[in-house]
Amino acid sequence: QQQVKQSPQSLIVQKGGISIINCAYENTAFDYFPWYQQFPGKGPALLIAIRPDVSEKKEGRFTISFNKSAKQFSLHIMDSQPGDSATYFCAAVGGSYIPTFGRGTSLIVHP
Amino acid sequence: KAGVTQTPRYLIKTRGQQVTLSCSPISGHRSVSWYQQTPGQGLQFLFEYFSETQRNKGNFPGRFSGRQFSNSRSEMNVSTLELGDSALYLCASSFGTGVTGELFFGEGSRLTVL
Numbered sequence: 001q002q003q004v005k006q007s008p009q010s011l012i013v014q015k016g017g018i019s020i021i022n023c024a025y026e027n028t029a030f031d032y033f034p035w036y037q038q039f040p041g042k043g044p045a046l047l048i049a050i051r052p053d054v055s056e057k058k059e060g061r062f063t064i065s066f067n068k069s070a071k072q073f074s075l076h077i078m079d080s081q082p083g084d085s086a087t088y089f090c091a092a093v094g095g096s097y098i099p100t101f102g103r104g105t106s107l108i109v110h111p
Numbered sequence: 112k113a114g115v116t117q118t119p120r121y122l123i124k125t126r127g128q129q130v131t132l133s134c135s136p137i138s139g140h141r142s143v144s145w146y147q148q149t150p151g152q153g154l155q156f157l158f159e160y161f162s163e164t165q166r167n168k169g170n171f172p173g174r175f176s177g178r179q180f181s182n183s184r185s186e187m188n189v190s191t192l193e194l195g196d197s198a199l200y201l202c203a204s205s206f207g208t209g210v211t212g213e214l215f216f217g218e219g220s221r222l223t224v225l
Contacts, residue, residue: 034213036214036216041218042218043115043201043203043216043217043218043219044154044201044214044216045215045216046213046214049213089153089154096166096167097142097159097167097205097207098144098156098159098167099156099214100156101146101153101154101156102153103152103153104153104154
């Protein structure tokens with residue numbers, strides 16, 4: 001049973017464009033929603049995270065939008081750059097501290 | 112501050128063999144988690160150790176096991192290897208207590224089973 005559904009599986013964006021990745025979760029006990037970024041040959045690294053008491057969090061070009069009633073959250077990458085090309089994983093965490101990850105989105109930003 | 116270190120980085124085994132992977136967490140981190148990453152399934156949680164005790168376990172067969180030592184270093188073992196065990200095995204560390212927070216991943220051990 002996939003508790004966190006992530007889409008799209010792959011995404012191609014032109015430099016300067018907006019990249020949008022969506023995730024949906026089922027378990028209302030989740031209370032922490034991080035996004036991880038993974039470059040080839042590296043482990044995932046935390047990019048940005050949000051808790052359900054806010055609807056949006058912005059860090060530089062990266063923004064998380066959170067819709068608690070719909071149980072959905074999304075990552076927006078503004079002014080996408082070739083260096084943003086990576087795999088992005090959304091996750092949801094509850095009381096066990098163990099993230100449930102989405103299956104990942106491979107982002108390619110063309111120069 | 113040193114990051115999470117995993118060894119070996121690459122290894123090739125044949126079906127039926129066993130393998131042991133090692134993980135050294137960030138200093139001060141007491142929780143170590145293991146994940147299997149494959150192209151089709153993403154990041155699948157194997158198990159988590161906290162203060163030498165397995166605290167959480169994912170849905171993997173008993174061939175997959177792990178342990179944690181008093182210095183928080185961890186090992187995972189896969190016995191009777193199958194072709195489907197070919198994957199990138201990632202270790203992650205965290206403080207493991209208090210407010211839910213960030214996982215710090217190593218670069219992984221890439222296992223190929225022939």
